[in-house]
Amino acid sequence: MEKQFSIGRARDHLPRIVHEVEQGSPIELTRRGKPVAVIVSAQDYQRLAAGRLRFWYALEQFRRSVDPRDLAGDAETFGELRDPLPGRDFTW
Numbered sequence: 001m002e003k004q005f006s007i008g009r010a011r012d013h014l015p016r017i018v019h020e021v022e023q024g025s026p027i028e029l030t031r032r033g034k035p036v037a038v039i040v041s042a043q044d045y046q047r048l049a050a051g052r053l054r055f056w057y058a059l060e061q062f063r064r065s066v067d068p069r070d071l072a073g074d075a076e077t078f079g080e081l082r083d084p085l086p087g088r089d090f091t092w
Contacts, residue, residue, distance in 0.1 A: 004028045007036070 003020065007029055010017055017027055021041050029037040040048075 002026075004030055004035075006030050010039075 002025060005013065005017065005027060010027075010029055017039060021027055021039050024041060024044075026038050026040045026044070028035050029039065
């Protein structure tokens with residue numbers, strides 16, 4: 001990240017920060033020297049949010065179009081994946 005501002009300093013320079021973000025430069029906000037947030041332009045945010053929604057809709061469409069029973073495979077392929085042992089002993 002090119003630019004960083006502490007939260008307190010960002011409060012004092014908000015108009016400048018907004019202008020820089022509009023020009024396409026994301027700005028990282030820090031608290032006690034550690035990154036806590038990133039300010040991005042509305043255009044960049046919309047692009048990022050749209051990608052997340054497209055994935056969700058694609059996943060929903062996949063779930064509607066595929067029968068889970070068709071994905072089960074055969075016992076030979078997946079039979080050895082799970083350990084047949086009962087696991088460790090456990091008591092309360």
